[in-house]
Amino acid sequence: MYAYDDEPICACSTPAGISGIAVIRVSGDGCGVLADRCARIVRSGGDYKLLSELPGYSCAYGQVVDPTSGETVDEVVFTHFANPHSYTGEEMIEISCHGSSAVKQEILRCLGICGIRLAYPGEFSRRAFINGKMSLASAEAVMDVINSESERQLKAADSLMTGKLAKTIKTIEDELYGAMALIEMLVEFDHDEDDTESEKEDISKVVNTMKEQREVLYNLCEGYTKGRILSERMRVALIGLPNSGKSTLLNTLTGFDRAIVTEVAGTTRDTIETAVDVDGIPVTLIDTAGLRKTEDFIESIGIGRAMDAGRNADLVFYMIAPDISVEDAVTGVSELAEDIGGEYITGVFTKSDEGENPREEEIRDALEDMGITRFISVSAEEELNIDKLEDVIREYYESLGGRQEEGLLITNSRHYDRLKSALKDLDTAIDAMADSAGIEICSAVLRSCLDEIGEVTGKTVSASLADTIFSRFCIGK
């Protein structure tokens, strides 16, 4: 069924693709309080601690924070609009963030965790119109937008939903329909006492089907990060003190003998992003400013950006020059290791003409204390061990769930949202059967699970259920 409501919604309002900055819009009365969970106000025109406290038409500088992990996602500017003085006429928030797709996706994901769902095509405009914020003439245009949007979405959905992924989701749906039909049969046609054996058999069949499909669904959801990387590239940040060999390394990695896909402008003023392919894995290499404590204001901004790049990356290569002291090596990365976790950081000892770093052993030990366990020694000039860097990228990619070679990756965040909810419902349904809460409870949850999957496959549940029952079972009394 089509959901028409006034729930808080969010969407990115600037065009897709990488840009300098992007604007994410949130609308719906009460959205401020919901968004407080993922918004940290750093500086504002008054003594405001919460985003929802900001008066209408005022801004604050702050951060979007993942409410589950507490990690900072991006530094942003929040603008608050009070009902009815906004584009839609509802309470609204605009988040001006950095323009990379990874950042945008992450912010939308965080808002989702706070209970703000993704908007349907044209939904902001429709609300604006309903709330009297748009003229009759524009209403005509709104309808065109709704239509063209839905056509485009349909096409996009079509292309996303072909091939093996579509088939897999369809199979999950079919299998769960089968389980559902069996449950409904048990509910609809009461077995006699002498039939309890076959009833038990049916129930265990249902439980097994649900468990099997749960695994498939789980793997699909797990593969979303991989899918996102496929559609938006893996972000690998090169971080280190100045002259630690970052640029040389970057040049080597993007050398002419390697496939340079495109060169894109840096998303922030002080980082340079370069797109490369590593064994078919699309990677964006981010070269950052050197991390050095500095009195220079301009340079300190650059370092802030570098830290951000590190935080938002999938992987970080921390470059350690041969002449660096143990102390500097530790301070250069400690904050980042704490923020994103050492397992995403690889220590890279660069080698120059002077030879290896004499303190390598010591530095290794110190960094290991921070959770950094992977170390490589490279020499860009001699292309020595460069492939080891590529190995790190490849290993990380392969460690992610999902089976790319079979075309089984979810790349669309709406699909991911739906399937993730479906997975949650399916878990509840399995639990309901396990603690014998009742098959009617299991059925109710399974129904909403199928509703969620139906939003991906474009099918509604109740209409086809009766048909499934009729076609599969011989019905008794």
Added chain:
Amino acid sequence: MTVEEALSKELSYHAGDYDVAVVGAGHAGCEAAHACAKLGLKTILFTLALDSLANLPCNPSIGGTSKGQLVREVDALGGIMGKIADKCAVQMRMLNRTKGPAVFSPRAQMDRSMYSVEMRFALENLDNLTIRQAHVTCLLTDDTGAASGVMTAGNAVYGARAVVICSGTYMESRTIRGEVITESGPDGLPRSEGLSASLAGLGIPILRFKTGTPVRVNSRSCDFTKMTRQDGEDDVPPFSYDNEMNGIRPKPSEEQTPCWSVWTTEETKEIISSNMSRSPLYSGVIKGIGPRYCPSIEDKFMRFKDKPRHQIFVEPMGLHTNEMYLQGFSTSLPEEVQEKMVHSLPGLEHAVIQRSAYAIEYDLVDPLSLKASLESRIVPSLFTAGQINGSSGYEEAAGQGIVAGINAAMKVLGRDPVIIDRSQGYIGVLIDDLVTKGTNEPYRMMTSRAEYRLFLRQDNADSRLTPVGHEIGLIDDERYARFCAKMDAVRKETERLKGMFVAPTEELGAMLEARGQNTPKSGVSLAELIKRPGVTYEDLKPFDKDRPELPSDVVFSCETDIKYEGYLALEEEKIKKFKGLEKIALPEDVDYSEIKGLRIEAAQKLNAMKPENVGRASRISGVSPADCEVLIVWLEQRRRRSGDAGETV
């Protein structure tokens, strides 16, 4: 034909004027007439055969999964089926007891003759109601095309401000037993002729369906020692909430009549497969579309080839007859073959058949031509209910009958129609499915058709619908007061259970352990304990010192509401969303093809169906979410044009 034109015909005479004329006195017609008369309208109820009023021509039982819920809903609204069924029950069972209370469904075996007699007597005693045995052959309309009366085969012309047709399986029906085809209604009763053509002549789309009924045998010729006995149960609530609140309960199980069950044999299968060529279903004689959920026995063997046998129930037809009904053994094979098939069943080797099985074909109205109020979109003031709308089953008929009756009355009284939506009851699901999706076979209610099944229970139909019945005027103040007192008691007890904490004593631990539950570490509320699987209200009695004495229906509602609390909250969220769309009304006088932005298919479907609101529009196949968006925007545009004319926005 108008009333005047009918009266100008030779030999015709004016037989009276009524507010509402109900055609057909089956389960739909009886409810419709009962509702209209109760609401104070001058009502006439026509039947082809007065002795077969409220006939149970097929299975002698009322209720069952989802159907039991329907009967209780009809009663909660102020209908009559539940009360008569309580009077005539010879066996009561609560189906699905091994499952959760959300899907408990009461079913009762009926004394078939008694049911007809009791219903007729109850209706005869109603003020404002005239019952007339007559053959209605024509629907009369006025200059505007609205229904205005009926004409009978006896040349009588009746004027009526609204007409409800509940023709069951009688319109142009024919029964089929193998090669023998008879133009007749069920049970050898006369069929309805002419009415169907009269409706078609007014532009109403007519469909043709098929259904069937099994063999009946004399119990004296049955050997019950070869069958499995199925007794009735105690503690099944009556269908009627009024009876329940007044302490009128079904007979104890030992006074109830048993049913029996047997399985078909290898021989049964052989007889059927070697005679399939004589089945009118497979030879193409039957053109009507049959129900998939209630297939004939030959259909079951043909469609489910891997199933070696099927279960057959042997049910009593009443207390003053030896006739037994063979549930699950409906067939349209010739009589000669039926004889052999029955004798292949264990215990029925020497069974004497009193009535043979038959298939029946009949005309009906395409339910897509109806509004949600069950009024025809083609002929205003004409309402239809029951099998004429493509449903099957006595309970489905009664559910539509009461709604059609209420809305015919509302129409005459100039009041808004009463629509029960999908979140309010199975009645709502049933009607919405029929009028929005249509059906290509006799539609049977099933609990899986209801999205909000945890909420639509047999124990709470009163809380869902009695306030509606009271507002309409079908539930009197006295019954309403009793209902309110019950609701109060449920609320108070639920609150008490949530506020009462018990200590984790050894006794409590032992009780919980016996039910596979852990002992709580600290004090816990009774409500929390009831939520645990396997733990009942009754189990907690020893730990609940101040427990008040409460009627079983109050306890059941408390217990169920608490057990399902979390899931009900989720369901209520969904209902809220659903109601949002249901509230956005669509005007009747719209040409959807003129709305810019609607896809052509959607505009065509919407023009054909004219849904009452955006919610219903969204359930029509071929109308997409984007189309609904367009409708919402268009509605707002229209509202502003008419409301704020001249004002700049």
